[in-house]
Amino acid sequence: MSGREDVNGGEDVNGGTGEDALGPEVFGALRRVSTATVTTQLFARGLRNTFLAGLRPLNPAHTRMVAEAFTLRHIPAREDLDVLSVFKDYDHPQRLAVESVGPGQVLVMDCRGQTRAASIGGILATRLLRRGAAGLVTDGAVRDSPFFAELELPAFAAGVCATTNLARHHAVDLQVPIGCAEVPVYPGDIIVADGEGVVCVPRHLAAEVARDALEQERLEDFIQAQVEAGAPLRGTYPPDEETLRRYRSTLPGGGGAR
Structure with a gap:
């Protein structure tokens, strides 16, 4: 190639x-x-x-x-x-x-x-x-x-x-x-x-943009699912600390540093 x-x-x-x-x-x-x-x-x-x-x-x-x-x-x-x-x-x-x-x-x-x-x-x-x-x-x-x-x-x-x-x-x-x-x-x-x-x-920004864009989409997929399930925007989008905690708990290993 x-x-x-x-x-x-x-x-x-x-x-x-x-x-x-x-x-x-x-x-x-x-x-x-x-x-x-x-x-x-x-x-x-x-x-x-x-x-x-x-x-x-x-x-x-x-x-x-x-x-x-x-x-x-x-x-x-x-x-x-x-x-x-x-x-x-x-x-x-x-x-x-x-x-x-x-x-x-x-x-x-x-x-x-x-x-x-x-x-x-x-x-x-x-x-x-x-x-x-x-x-x-x-x-x-x-x-x-x-x-x-x-x-x-x-x-x-x-x-x-x-x-x-x-x-x-x-x-x-x-x-x-x-x-x-x-x-x-x-x-x-x-x-x-x-x-x-x-x-x-x-x-020169491609590597960091790629890394952070992946993380952004993971979080937004979680938020999308919450909104589809009936969650209000307040506290969900943008996510507050409780929403972020629940999101991190879905990550491999039960969460970690973002």
Whole structure:
């Protein structure tokens, strides 16, 4: 598996340098929690702008994704440069990006929120899938959307549009900091997605967010069960010390330090 983890599980995703490698337990934990929980954990750490609002899954059957960000930045197209003949260049930045995304990485594209031209289509998305990419995220549009609706690749976009990308987008930079849906995304950040959407976790926070997000969901599952059983919000949500005591008693060993 070349030291990386694909969308279905496997080895560690090691992007970046060896000293910042993240263990498989981090990715496993993040797969078990919702984007809502992850955003709460990031909010608790002072990060308020991490959810890529407005992006929707193109295939609702394939939404769960935890992967390292591989970034591609676009600027507005210019008519004398962005002509169909540029696609004859195999090193065109869009094509080069698709051929550079590694297994377990997700292609994240900055399209400035412009959806009047596609940022990618079915052929390139298929190539990403065959390369072992974990998915793709764009704050622009895609073309071939009926194909995406069947594609077994988590894909999130702001819209759909049949028009080719050259009409609006000029791909310029790979693996640089970008803004996607007005959220800063740096190469190597951890992208977490589910049916609700996409959140960007700064890489240096991924391990602690994964750990605390798991604990948050365990507690919230307990609270949910209490509310379903008829418990009032007062004392239950947020939990008071008595509720926390009862929760801890359900943990292995009868409870312990949280």
